[in-house]
Amino acid sequence: MIITIDGPAAAGKGTLAGALAEKYKLAYFDTGMVYRAVGLQMVLSGADLQDQTKATEFAKKLTFPEMMKLSAHKDFRSDIGGQAASIVSAIPDVRSALLTMQQNFALNPVFADGTKANGAVYDGRDTGTVVCPDADLKIFITASSEVRAKRRFDEFSAKGINTTYEKVLSDMKERDERDSKRSAAPLKPADDAVIIDTSSLGIKEVLAKVCSLIDALK
Ligand code: DC
Numbered sequence: 494m495i496i497t498i499d500g501p502a503a504a505g506k507g508t509l510a511g512a513l514a515e516k517y518k519l520a521y522f523d524t525g526m527v528y529r530a531v532g533l534q535m536v537l538s539g540a541d542l543q544d545q546t547k548a549t550e551f552a553k554k555l556t557f558p559e560m561m562k563l564s565a566h567k568d569f570r571s572d573i574g575g576q577a578a579s580i581v582s583a584i585p586d587v588r589s590a591l592l593t594m595q596q597n598f599a600l601n602p603v604f605a606d607g608t609k610a611n612g613a614v615y616d617g618r619d620t621g622t623v624v625c626p627d628a629d630l631k632i633f634i635t636a637s638s639e640v641r642a643k644r645r646f647d648e649f650s651a652k653g654i655n656t657t658y659e660k661v662l663s664d665m666k667e668r669d670e671r672d673s674k675r676s677a678a679p680l681k682p683a684d685d686a687v688i689i690d691t692s693s694l695g696i697k698e699v700l701a702k703v704c705s706l707i708d709a710l711k
Pocket of ligand 1: 502524525526528529575578579582583616617618619620668672
């Protein structure tokens with residue numbers, strides 16, 4: 494079983510994907526990590542984030558273990574990492590260099606310890622439209638920018654990251670704009686995706702809704 498969950502930043506994709514992975518014993522691929530890994534390598538090497546050749550070079554060389562190693566860096570999940578990921582992810586050659594690695598995950602979904610999973614759950618922006626167009630279930634989750642910025646601000650505060658709600662909101666709007674206006678795989682629901690607005694829904698309600706869709710597949 495392959496499930497895709499797409500949507501803008503802080504819509505609740507990761508929380509939902511994690512809960513589904515646990516309930517249905519699915520391996521989880523957070524596809525934003527591939528772009529964060531390339532973006533962070535650009536930042537660490539001091540490259541201009543618009544340098545398409547350099548970004549494509551990093552993308553072509555990226556391996557799963559290297560991505561996991563980079564994910565321990567303090568800026569991997571910070572706003573610096575998020576903005577860098579969003580910029581490099583708009584480069585078509587970067588996207589095509591990272592596609593096979595993402596698609597291969599569904600061929601033999603395994604957990605971190607190597608044991609076999611019942612399938613895979615992906616989260617990202619284009620997992621239902623490009624990465625896994627034949628997925629068994631496609632979800633597109635969204636929420637208002639204000640609700641998403643508040644969630645992200647609370648996450649940053651809990652981690653001790655010094656920022657303001659206003660800065661998080663303006664960065665998020667900038668990133669949403671770039672992710673949805675780019676020519677390569679812009680953020681949009683697949684034609685056959687189920688769209689869920691989580692602005693006024695808690696994780697339990699969203700999970701119940703998605704579980705009923707999964708259970709109906711069987
Ligand atoms: O989900 P995230 O915040 O970790 O994603 C970081 C950036 O990566 C996001 O701004 C857009 C890009 N991304 C993408 O273009 N396609 C994906 N499938 C996942 C993320």
